[in-house]
Amino acid sequence: MSSTTKIILVDDHLLFREGMKLLIETEGMGVVIAEASNGKVFLDMLEPLDPDLVLMDIEMPDMGGIEATEKAIALKPALKILLVTMLDTSNDYAKLINTGAMGCVLKSVGKQELENAIKTVIKGESYFSNELLRKIILDFGKQKPASNETPDFANEFTEREIEVLNFLCEGLSVAEIAKKINRSVKTVEAHRAKLLQKSEARNTVNLVLFAIKNKLVKI
Amino acid sequence: MSSTTKIILVDDHLLFREGMKLLIETEGMGVVIAEASNGKVFLDMLEPLDPDLVLMDIEMPDMGGIEATEKAIALKPALKILLVTMLDTSNDYAKLINTGAMGCVLKSVGKQELENAIKTVIKGESYFSNELLRKIILDFGKQKPASNETPDFANEFTEREIEVLNFLCEGLSVAEIAKKINRSVKTVEAHRAKLLQKSEARNTVNLVLFAIKNKLVKI
DNA sequence: TCCCCGCTTAGGGTTTACCCTAACTCATTT
DNA sequence: AAATGAGTTAGGGTAAACCCTAAGCGGGGA
Numbered sequence: 001m002s003s004t005t006k007i008i009l010v011d012d013h014l015l016f017r018e019g020m021k022l023l024i025e026t027e028g029m030g031v032v033i034a035e036a037s038n039g040k041v042f043l044d045m046l047e048p049l050d051p052d053l054v055l056m057d058i059e060m061p062d063m064g065g066i067e068a069t070e071k072a073i074a075l076k077p078a079l080k081i082l083l084v085t086m087l088d089t090s091n092d093y094a095k096l097i098n099t100g101a102m103g104c105v106l107k108s109v110g111k112q113e114l115e116n117a118i119k120t121v122i123k124g125e126s127y128f129s130n131e132l133l134r135k136i137i138l139d140f141g142k143q144k145p146a147s148n149e150t151p152d153f154a155n156e157f158t159e160r161e162i163e164v165l166n167f168l169c170e171g172l173s174v175a176e177i178a179k180k181i182n183r184s185v186k187t188v189e190a191h192r193a194k195l196l197q198k199s200e201a202r203n204t205v206n207l208v209l210f211a212i213k214n215k216l217v218k219i
Numbered sequence: 220m221s222s223t224t225k226i227i228l229v230d231d232h233l234l235f236r237e238g239m240k241l242l243i244e245t246e247g248m249g250v251v252i253a254e255a256s257n258g259k260v261f262l263d264m265l266e267p268l269d270p271d272l273v274l275m276d277i278e279m280p281d282m283g284g285i286e287a288t289e290k291a292i293a294l295k296p297a298l299k300i301l302l303v304t305m306l307d308t309s310n311d312y313a314k315l316i317n318t319g320a321m322g323c324v325l326k327s328v329g330k331q332e333l334e335n336a337i338k339t340v341i342k343g344e345s346y347f348s349n350e351l352l353r354k355i356i357l358d359f360g361k362q363k364p365a366s367n368e369t370p371d372f373a374n375e376f377t378e379r380e381i382e383v384l385n386f387l388c389e390g391l392s393v394a395e396i397a398k399k400i401n402r403s404v405k406t407v408e409a410h411r412a413k414l415l416q417k418s419e420a421r422n423t424v425n426l427v428l429f430a431i432k433n434k435l436v437k438i
Numbered sequence: 439t440c441c442c443c444g445c446t447t448a449g450g451g452t453t454t455a456c457c458c459t460a461a462c463t464c465a466t467t468t
Numbered sequence: 469a470a471a472t473g474a475g476t477t478a479g480g481g482t483a484a485a486c487c488c489t490a491a492g493c494g495g496g497g498a
Contacts, residue, residue: 158475171425174455185454186478193456194475203484204455205427206390212431212438219432377445393485404484405448412486413445422454423485440498447492454485460478467472 005030005122008049010042010065011057011084016107020055023111029118039068046072051079053122056101058085066099073100080121085132097136103127156198162216164191169208169217224249224341227268229261229284230276230303235326239274242330248337258287265291270298272341275320277304285318292319299340304351316355322346375417381435383410388427388436 007030009017014037021032034049036042038060054072058065069081083096083104096104102121105114106129113129120127157165167177174192178185192204201207211217226249228236233256240251253268255261257279273291277284288300302315302323315323321340324333325348332348339346347355376384386396397407411423420426430436 160476168424169428171420171422171428173422175453183476184478186480187476189455189457190476190478193458196456201390203390203392205387205423208424208427209388209390209438219428379446394483402446403448405450406446408485408487409447412488415486442497443495445493445495448490450488452485452487454483456483456485457481459480462477463475465472465474468470 005052006033008034008036008051008054010036010054012037012060027111027115029115039063039065042068043071046075053118054081056081056083058083069099069101082117082121104132105129106131161191161195164188165195165211166217168204169211225252225271227253227255227270227273229255229273231256231279246330246334248334258282258284261287262290265294272337273300275300275302277302288318288320301336301340323351324348325350380410380414383407384414384430385436387423388430
C-alpha cells in the first residue's frame with residue numbers, strides 16, 4: 001500500500017464527486033480510478049478495478065450505500081469502505097456499524113479530517129466522525145429507557161396476574177408458585193388461565209414468549 | 220445554576236480526589252462540597268447535600284459507579300452525573316449509556332476537556348469522550364456479528380433436537396410438532412426430554428428460556 | 439466382523455397443565 | 469339496599485407434559 005491509493009467515488013451528485021476528486025488528488029490522498037452514481041453501478045465495476053478504498057455515499061437512488069457496502073464486503077471482505085453521509089434524522093446510524101464499512105465521515109468534514117480518515121482506514125483501522133459517534137450513542141441511549149417503560153399491556157393485567165406471570169417467566173411450575181404465594185395450586189392455575197386468555201396464548205410457553213416479546217418481564 | 224456549581228467527587232483513590240479538587244477549584248469549574256470513597260458512602264450523602272454535579276469513578280470497592288449512578292438517578296432523576304473512567308478492556312462500556320449518567324470522560328483527559336465536559340453536562344446536554352465513544356461503537360460493532368454465530372451449546376444438540384427446540388420456542392405443542400415433522404407424539408416427547416436433560420431444564424418453559432438466554436434461537 | 443454407543447423412534451404410567459364452572463369479596467352503580 | 473362487575477379463590481375432569489424403559493438403525497473402533 002506504499003504506492004498511490006486507488007479510490008472509487010460512489011455518489012449520485014456529480015458536483016460532489018468532482019469536488020471530492022479534486023480535493024483528494026490535489027492533497028495527494030490518492031487517485032480516483034473510477035466514479036459511480038449509485039450502488040449498482042459501483043458493484044459492477046468492483047471486480048475489474050480492484051480499488052484500495054471506496055468513498056461511498058449513503059443516500060442514493062436504485063441502491064444505497066448501506067446495501068452496496070454489505071454486498072461489496074461479501075464479495076471482497078478485505079475491501080476498505082469509508083461511508084460519507086449527511087447528519088440528518090432520517091437515518092438509522094447504528095446500522096452503519098454492522099455494514100462492514102471501516103468508517104464513516106460526515107459530508108461537512110474538512111479536508112484535514114478527511115485525509116486523516118482515509119489514512120486511518122487504509123492502515124486497516126476504523127474511523128468514525130466524532131459527531132456521528134455521538135449521535136449513534138445518543139440514539140442508542142434513548143432507545144433503552146423507552147423500552148424500560150411499562151408497555152400498554154401492563155394495564156391489562158391485575159397485580160396477582162403480573163406476580164404469577166413473573167414467576168412463570170422464571171420457569172417456575174404452578175405448584176412452585178402456589179407454594180411461594182401461599183395459595184392453592186388451583187388458584188394459581190386460574191390466574192395463569194386468565195393470563196392465557198388475555199394474552200391470547202395457547203399455553204404457558206406462548207405466554208412467556210408473549211411477555212418477553214412485549215417486554216413485560218426482564219430476562 | 221448561575222451560582223457556583225456544587226460538585227461531589229466519588230473515587231476510591233484519595234490522591235485522585237485531591238488532584239481533581241485542586242484542578243476544579245483553581246480552574247473555577249465549581250466547588251467540591253464533598254468527597255466519597257465508594258458508591259455507598261456517596262448515596263448516603265446525596266440527600267442532605269443536593270449537589271449540582273457528581274464526578275463518579277466506575278471501578279470502586281463495595282459499590283461501583285455504575286450501580287451508584289443508577290440508584291442516584293432513581294432517587295434524583297435530574298441529577299447530573301459525569302462518569303470518570305480508565306479505558307481498559309474489563310468494562311462493558313455500552314452499559315454506561317443506560318445508567319442515566321449525562322456523560323463519561325476518561326481519566327486521561329486534560330483540564331480543557333474536563334472543563335468542557337462539566338460545562339456541557341451542567342447545561343443539561345450529554346458529554347462522552349471521543350475515545351470512549353469510539354470504543355463503545357467498536358464493541359457494539361463486534362458484538363452483533365458474534366451474536367449471530369452459533370454458540371457453543373449448539374454442538375451439544377443433534378439436528379432433530381435443534382429442530383424440535385426451534386418449534387418449541389415458537390410456542391408449538393408437542394402434538395403440533397409431531398404433525399409437522401410426521402412423527403409420533405411420543406418421539407417428539409423423547410426429543411424434548413433429551414433437550415430438557417442436556418440443558419438441565421425442569422420443564423419446557425425453562426428450556427425455552429435457556430434457548431433464548433443462550434441465543435440458540437431468534438425471537 | 440462384531441461390538442459398542444449414540445441417535446431416533448416409540449409405549450406405559452404418573453404428574454402437571456389446561457378448561458369449565460362457581461363461590462366469595464369488595465368497590466361502584468342504580 | 470340491591471345489583472353489577474371485576475378480582476381472587478378453588479374444585480372436577482380431560483388433555484398434555486413429563487419420566488422410565490426399550491427396540492431398531494447406523495457409524496466407528498477392537
